[in-house]
Amino acid sequence: MQGTEYLFIFFLGLCVGSFVNVLVFRFGFAERPQKRSRCMACDTEIAWYDLLPVISFFALGGRCRHCGSGLSIQYPLVELSTATLFTLAFALLPPALSFFSLLAFLSLCVFLAAFVGLVAYDMRHTLVPMPFLWWLIASASVASISQSIATASLSPLLESGLGAVALFCFFMLIVAVTRGRGMGAGDAYVGAAIGILLGFTRGIEAVMVGVWTGAVVGLLMLFAYSIFP
Structure with a gap:
């Protein structure tokens, strides 16, 4: 059961890290955090399956599915950092x-x-x-x-x-x-x-x-x- 709890906390950290990324990119700018995510290069709305923490970034090879522009390495780094810190705090x-x-x-x-x-x-x-x-x-x-x-x-x-x-x-x-x-x-x-x-x-x-x-x-x-x- 304890292993399952650690996995849950790690997954929770990934999700929170994904939201942190949204705030980092949008806070203080015109775009509101609650709006659907869009590619910053081609402005195409990003589908939910391309927003999965960490997985989507590497599945797409670090590039936008529509225009092929590079995605910031910040996305997985922030998500993994938050998940790791949450897990350590849980320990x-x-x-x-x-x-x-x-x-x-x-x-x-x-x-x-x-x-x-x-x-x-x-x-x-x-x-x-x-x-x-x-x-x-x-x-x-x-x-x-x-x-x-x-x-x-x-x-x-x-x-x-x-x-x-x-x-x-x-x-x-x-x-x-x-x-x-x-x-x-x-x-x-x-x-x-x-x-x-x-x-x-x-x-x-x-x-x-x-x-x-x-x-x-x-x-x-x-x-x-x-x-x-």
């Missing part, structure tokens, strides 16, 4: 579930989906949209509060508050020193959200690890975009 659930531990898991999934969407949006549009940031902060706060209630301890809340303030100030200091050339104020809000979710110690560790892994992932993404623009 962290305690054997004995409570309402608040389940709420913390769902909040973590929202956080992860928003984080993947924010990274993809920033890479594609070089912008950090505030609604994505508010989702990050809100979901991280709910997860922290749920964890505090589930463990009957104030430690998670204190750690979250300290982590949020420390990381926000750290990133804002970088913004001030570089005068916005190294990163923008939006990155400080991302740091605050990470601090809320992970606390002070783990938040600092995550930022340090993220600097190096981000560089590696960024290089891989740039290489992938050079093959599938």
